[in-house]
Amino acid sequence: MLNYDQPPPRHSLLPPRWFTDPAAYGTEERALAGRLPWRYAGLTGDGVEGADIAACGSFLFRRQGADAPPLADWLGPFAADLTTRSAALDSPVARDAVEFAANWKILVENTLDDFHGSTIHPQTIHPAVDADWRRHLATQRAGPHSRSSWKLADDTATWWGKLVARGALRRFADQDRYDHVFIFPDLYVASFFSTMVIVHRVVPLAVDRSRLEWRIFLPGAATADARAAGFRRGLVAMLTASARQVIEEDRPVCEQVQAARAAATGPGILGWREQRIGDLHATLTQLLETE
Numbered sequence: 658m659l660n661y662d663q664p665p666p667r668h669s670l671l672p673p674r675w676f677t678d679p680a681a682y683g684t685e686e687r688a689l690a691g692r693l694p695w696r697y698a699g700l701t702g703d704g705v706e707g708a709d710i711a712a713c714g715s716f717l718f719r720r721q722g723a724d725a726p727p728l729a730d731w732l733g734p735f736a737a738d739l740t741t742r743s744a745a746l747d748s749p750v751a752r753d754a755v756e757f758a759a760n761w762k763i764l765v766e767n768t769l770d771d772f773h774g775s776t777i778h779p780q781t782i783h784p785a786v787d788a789d790w791r792r793h794l795a796t797q798r799a800g801p802h803s804r805s806s807w808k809l810a811d812d813t814a815t816w817w818g819k820l821v822a823r824g825a826l827r828r829f830a831d832q833d834r835y836d837h838v839f840i841f842p843d844l845y846v847a848s849f850f851s852t853m854v855i856v857h858r859v860v861p862l863a864v865d866r867s868r869l870e871w872r873i874f875l876p877g878a879a880t881a882d883a884r885a886a887g888f889r890r891g892l893v894a895m896l897t898a899s900a901r902q903v904i905e906e907d908r909p910v911c912e913q914v915q916a917a918r919a920a921a922t923g924p925g926i927l928g929w930r931e932q933r934i935g936d937l938h939a940t941l942t943q944l945l946e947t948e
């Protein structure tokens with residue numbers, strides 16, 4: 658479904674204090690721990706265990722309430738996305754993290770925005786997607802979770818095709834797209850050309866401080882020869898540095914938004930292409946209203 662097939666969201670947005678007030682942060686923390694049915698807990702191999710842990714592919718979630726629905730119901734249509742991407746998660750190649758002087762929700766809003774590539778990453782991410790991105794961008798939303806799928810530019814897809822051939826990379830699907838799957842509240846999974854997968858986790862540290870952690874997976878064929886393996890090593894170094902550069906482009910913008918949010922006199926207004934952000938606010942509003 659194209660984003661402009663639906664009217665703009667009519668969600669009420671959270672007042673600014675949820676981004677700036679330490680007491681509100683404490684309330685929110687309790688609501689997320691006590692009222693959210695499931696929360697992302699890590700990946701297979703992380704040592705996350707317990708009777709309250711359930712898996713969707715290699716993604717592990719902790720059951721937080723006795724009345725939680727089955728995990729597959731909570732994840733809805735995106736359970737299938739996590740399962741397909743799990744095929745890449747046997748090939749970790751790098752992990753990194755950056756701290757932001759911003760509330761965790763600003764990091765999430767930032768990554769869910771359709772205009773994100775064109776405004777925050779005009780020289781890095783944006784040229785990689787089709788110039789007519791509005792026409793090709795498809796968004797699926799279900800409850801608090803969502804996925805945006807972007808068509809890669811033809812030359813980007815050709816470039817990835819060569820990388821797959823030279824590095825003997827595996828693909829989990831035959832799609833020339835950049836996909837972004839968001840699982841409320843803190844997990845998002847980016848995938849490129851259905852081969853490289855980056856698993857991001859947004860970790861709240863304080864009302865005005867967060868850490869973004871990400872792990873990069875680049876699956877290669879087990880039978881790859883030494884030349885392909887050598888090529889992959891060089892590729893990993895390049896992709897790891899690029900991932901860090903892209904996050905460093907996000908950081909100052911999120912920090913400026915944090916400073917501006919502190920001066921806001923009321924909630925903002927969402928535009929036509931910000932429905933995924935509206936879902937975030939709507940879900941949190943619901944979680945917080947009985948606190």
Ligand SMILES: [Fe+2]
Binds near residue numbers: 768903
């Ligand atoms: Fe970004």
